[in-house]
Amino acid sequence: MRSAELKGQLVAFGQSTRFDRWLTPLLLEAAEPERQLLDGGEEIRIIDHFILRYRLPGGATVLDRFVARRKDLTAVDRETLLGWRDPVEGIFEIQRKDGDAAVLLNLVDNLEYRTYSNVGRTAFRGVSKGCFLHTCLVPVHSAGGAWMVSGAMSSYPKCSATEIAQAVLHLATSQPELVFRNPEELEQGWQRMREDRAAFVEFCGGDEGAAPWCLSNRRLSQCARRRPLTATVH
Incomplete structure (x- = not known):
């Protein structure tokens, strides 16, 4: 999948030394104060947010700079990457699995997303219909209506109703624009x-x-x- 290749290149670009002065403080701030350790999933989530949404001096994102720097990108590649400027974060209920995809219902905006992963169907191994995921999605330009997991993906069991409700409420109140997607x-x-x-x-x-x-x-x-x-x- 070309989207997966582009995402890998973008992540490598965002973790290069040219962005250390902005990314490192974000990681340190989120780490445990005493041991300066950071949960692996949370680290991925912070890096993904930094690459797609963090505003660098001048207002551009890492994604914007990557697209501007890569003169070899095709028009389709550019359109794909620029479509990631508005990722969808949410708490998703797994409706069903369909081949390499999982159909997810976002509890924040009440919309369904046909979702793939750059590692294939193994990303959804261990979770089943009715389970819940907290993750971000970006559109797959080459497949209309398809989405790809971006960053970390954490799961909740079916019995975690209170924790799930609190997570949905936090997202809806801290990022109300997510609700307005519907x-x-x-x-x-x-x-x-x-x-x-x-x-x-x-x-x-x-x-x-x-x-x-x-x-x-x-x-x-x-x-x-x-x-x-x-x-x-x-």
Whole structure:
């Protein structure tokens, strides 16, 4: 798979000495303070984030510099690499395995991803339908609708409901843009906000006003009891 070859070259480029001044502090910061040790999976996750999303001086990423430096890349190669600027991080439930791929449901955006690994089907050995994975995915340009695992992949057993829910909540609140990848749910959110605003205007007689905080708070509470609001009121 050409995507796997490109990813290997990109990782080697990102771990070269030219980027030590930025990558090394990130690894040291995440290491155990006493022994300066870092879990292997976490190290891979940090390196992958650094290569794809960390902003270097001037605003470019390691990925941007790799594409700019490699004049031998074909147009397809460039398009593939630049498609990795927006990786999808999530907690994924394994829906099924299909040949070398695994069909994953992202609990953060509620979308399915047909996913491959650069090491083949062995990447999904030991996990089965109903298990959960925390990883990042990047699109495979040469196969429309296909995705590839990028960086570390950690698994959760089926019984880890509380831990999984906490991980999903953390991702959704720390990186809300991940939730908004689903256009249907995004539209549902906007529709609910429009309905909330209409209910507020109907109850209060307008969408703005001035009153002492205690009175405003009381009116908002009364409105909320009639219809729970999803919109944030400032």
